[in-house]
Amino acid sequence: MISGDSWRENFGQRLKILMLKAKIKQKDISDTLKCSQSFVSQVISGRSIFANDQFGVVYEMLSEVGVGDSDLNDIHRMFIEARANMDIKDIPIPVVDSDPLKQMIIEDLNELTQKQLKEVYRIMEKMKIKNLDQMADNAGI
Numbered sequence: 001m002i003s004g005d006s007w008r009e010n011f012g013q014r015l016k017i018l019m020l021k022a023k024i025k026q027k028d029i030s031d032t033l034k035c036s037q038s039f040v041s042q043v044i045s046g047r048s049i050f051a052n053d054q055f056g057v058v059y060e061m062l063s064e065v066g067v068g069d070s071d072l073n074d075i076h077r078m079f080i081e082a083r084a085n086m087d088i089k090d091i092p093i094p095v096v097d098s099d100p101l102k103q104m105i106i107e108d109l110n111e112l113t114q115k116q117l118k119e120v121y122r123i124m125e126k127m128k129i130k131n132l133d134q135m136a137d138n139a140g141i
Contacts, residue, residue, distance in 0.1 A: 009046030011082040014075055015058075016044050022065040033057055049082050069113040 019025070026044070030037040033054050042048035050058060063072060112120065 006046075007078075007082040007085055008043075008049050011049065011075070011078040012044040012046040014078050018062055018067055018071055018075060019044075021071075022062055022067050024061060024065065029058055029061065032061060050079070052083075055079050069115045073113055 026040040
């Protein structure tokens, strides 16, 4: 089992890599968060972890400078794991519906990136509109 320190260390190491890729400095983050550069250093070294709202700001910073969806998803997952001190895969997500097809779809949706989920949502909205149009045609409206 990984200790809480290790979860934070994994998060800090990944954050450091993304910061290097994005050319974001610790000072940029500390200035934006209005916290000490020492605190940001502690997060990167795994000795501390951001509060949820602080991470949200850092996430936006990374997103704004072009960090990709896959990297953003990874750092978000690692942040949750560091906060919870456990692998996110160990957190049970209950499926309300017992329909096996729906369960398979939900499992597949959990694997998608944010960009892919937006595309799925767009397609679903088109399907809803098409169904409404068909219902209106059938009703003679």
